Amino acid sequence: MTMKVYLSGEIHTDWREQIIEGSKDLDLAFSAPVTDHDASDDCGVAILGAEPNKFWHDHKGAKVNAIRTRHGIENADIVVVRFGEKYKQWNAAFDAGMAAALGKSLIVLSQPDHQHPLKEVHAAALAVAQEPRQVVEILNYVLTGKLPESGALAAE
Numbered sequence: 001m002t003m004k005v006y007l008s009g010e011i012h013t014d015w016r017e018q019i020i021e022g023s024k025d026l027d028l029a030f031s032a033p034v035t036d037h038d039a040s041d042d043c044g045v046a047i048l049g050a051e052p053n054k055f056w057h058d059h060k061g062a063k064v065n066a067i068r069t070r071h072g073i074e075n076a077d078i079v080v081v082r083f084g085e086k087y088k089q090w091n092a093a094f095d096a097g098m099a100a101a102l103g104k105s106l107i108v109l110s111q112p113d114h115q116h117p118l119k120e121v122h123a124a125a126l127a128v129a130q131e132p133r134q135v136v137e138i139l140n141y142v143l144t145g146k147l148p149e150s151g152a153l154a155a156e
Contacts, residue, residue: 004077
C-alpha cells in the first residue's frame with residue numbers, strides 16, 4: 001500500500017530532498033507545490049495574461065497554484081508542512097489549516113522559536129518535528145512499526 005505524502009511550505013532549503021532521500025526504501029509517493037519561486041509567482045500572468053496591478057498579478061498566480069495545491073492536499077494521506085527560518089509562510093499556514101479541515105494526518109516541521117506563533121497549527125498537527133530526519137523516522141515508523149536504529153529514547 002503506497003502512502004501519498006504532500007510536502008508543503010518553505011521553498012528555500014533542501015528539506016524536501018532530505019525527506020525523499022531518507023524515505024527512498026519506503027512505499028511512499030511524494031508530491032509538492034511548484035518550488036521554482038519565479039514560476040510560482042508568475043504562472044498566472046504567464047499563462048492568462050499580464051496584469052498592471054500587482055494584486056491581480058498575485059491573485060491570478062495564487063489561483064493557478066491552488067489547482068495543484070488543492071489536488072495534492074486532498075489526495076494525500078499525510079501532509080508535511082515546513083515553516084522555515086527566513087520568511088513568514090502564510091501559504092504554509094493556510095495549507096496546514098486546509099489539511100486539518102480535511103482530516104489529513106498533519107506533520108509540522110518548525111523550529112522551537114516558532115512555537116508561540118504556530119501554537120494553533122501545532123495543536124492541529126499529529127506530530128511537530130524540528131528536523132527532516134524526524135519526519136523520515138515518523139514515516140518509517142508509520143509504515144513499518146519500527147523505531148529508529150539509534151535506540152536512544154528522547155525521554156530518557
